[in-house]
Amino acid sequence: MIVVTLFFEFALLSCVAFGGATALLPEMHRVVVENHHWMDDATFTHLYAIAQGAPGPNVLVVTLIGWHVAGLAGALAATVAMCLPMSMAIYLLIDRWEGFAGARWQKAISLGVAPLAVGLIFSGATLIAQAAAFGWAAWLIVGATVFVNLKTKLHPLWLIVLGGAIGLSGWV
Amino acid sequence: MSAAATPESQNRPDLRALFLAFSSVGLSGFGGVLPFARRMLVEERKWLTAEEFNALLGLCQFLPGPNVVNLAVVVGKRYQGALGAIVAPVGLLSGPMLVVFGLAMLYERYGSLPVVQDMLRGIAAVGCGLLFAMAWRMGLAIKSKAAFLPFAVLVVAAIAWLRWPMPWVMLAGLALSGGLAYVRLGRS
Incomplete structure (x- = not known):
């Protein structure tokens, strides 16, 4: 059951992850530490540190959180949840990309998202500092x-x- | 992307090649592997031209989610259809995931030791600094800072200080910031 909750929580988050998984740190902290009490502040910080020391894409911090919450099934569920929705979107969109690349609304979204990602990543940094005291x-x-x-x-x-x-x- | 200009015809990777190439990319970098993906795709294997890479990256960054995973999906689909779109990201992630599983097991076993916790706190401090530096660098890259950086400040206030839920903050932020960009694009 916890695996299903984890999957849907992270799948929802993936749809607003402008700036990648790193931008999600504050919201992941809210979900796994504050809302569900799946781990404490110190553990969250430790998992973030471990992900920093491991090779691979930034998304692996999600894998580690999933592992800690529900073992192997949790790790797979969290990782797939983080990747699947937008992978499917891009799979369907890619053939039409050239049709709307450069359109005014497309440029507006690209420009508009950039400062939001900056704010999210900055917030992620302050969150780690807070959680680690x-x-x-x-x-x-x-x-x-x-x-x-x-x-x-x-x-x-x-x-x-x-x-x-x-x-x-x-x-x- | 004209057919003659792409290197597609000369070296069309099969599923195995996609899996192995993306596996090597996944294991090469710390804190992000995008530069390694570019080197593999454009310079080493020539599966994409530099222009194609930039165009695809534009789409991958336009959508939320892990950019490099999205990129693997696109390249996989291009060369091997639906199966390729599964195999390439799985290749990208499976190697690093095995490493992370190993580290997670070590953490479960030794994570309560004070010496391990001390070490992880030191790494977390560096990681925190790397995030501040990344935010700074991304902020510098924004064009017309006076118009758009205030939205970054608003996001920090909403997320880090007020602790509002991120999906709503992002929707509202995108409407405001994207709306402003839309208006400004119309004027120029």
Whole structure:
């Protein structure tokens, strides 16, 4: 039963996931932590961190959440729910895309969605900080990460490794 | 997309090739694999020209959901129809999912250890910083910032502060922000 609920909750979310699965972090937190109490804040943060350290598309954080809620069936249900509705939409739309690409309403939606995605991703970042109850050391890491990521071409994986190492020291 | 300009006729991948190629893409990147998908599709396998890739990506970003999964569906459909549209995204996701299952099992077993929790908090802090940086970069890419960035601020207020439900916020936001874009497109 929980698998079915998970499937429909995530399928609904996938239809507003402008900016990809990353943009859904605040709403996924609401669904799995606040509404259904499937996990606590700390676990949500941990799963997000694990997804950061794993290879693959961003959507895998959804897989991990599903796994934690209902094991293998939950992982598959959550992942399929996140991918299926829009995959089907694009399967049906692709042949007509050239017909409406460049139309005024299509350009308007593309332009209009961009700032919403920015807001969602920013909200996702504040949500992680809140859920993890970051102290000053964590905020220092956040600031340093923003700076290095924007100012250098260093691969983010190195930052993740470094963050894990600093975390191991117990200061964060 | 004229037929003569596409490399379709020279190398038309079968289901196996689609599965393997997208599997390698799925396992190559951390925090997003789109650049690897582009390299594979355009430069290595030449399944799409650069122009085709950009056009398809436009559609994949136009729709919500994971862009790179949508892209796999489109490429799969193009070369192997409905089966291809299933096999390509499954290839993309199955490798990373196995890795994630392994990590999830490790977490279930060792996740309660303080040392593991400390490490994950450090990684979460980096992940949080990467999200802020991503939002910043996406914000910089927006044209006519004075008109559209206020909508980003409204979304943050509604989602992060007021905690309003996202589907309604997105519908309202899309109506306002898309409506403004529609009006502005008409004027220029």
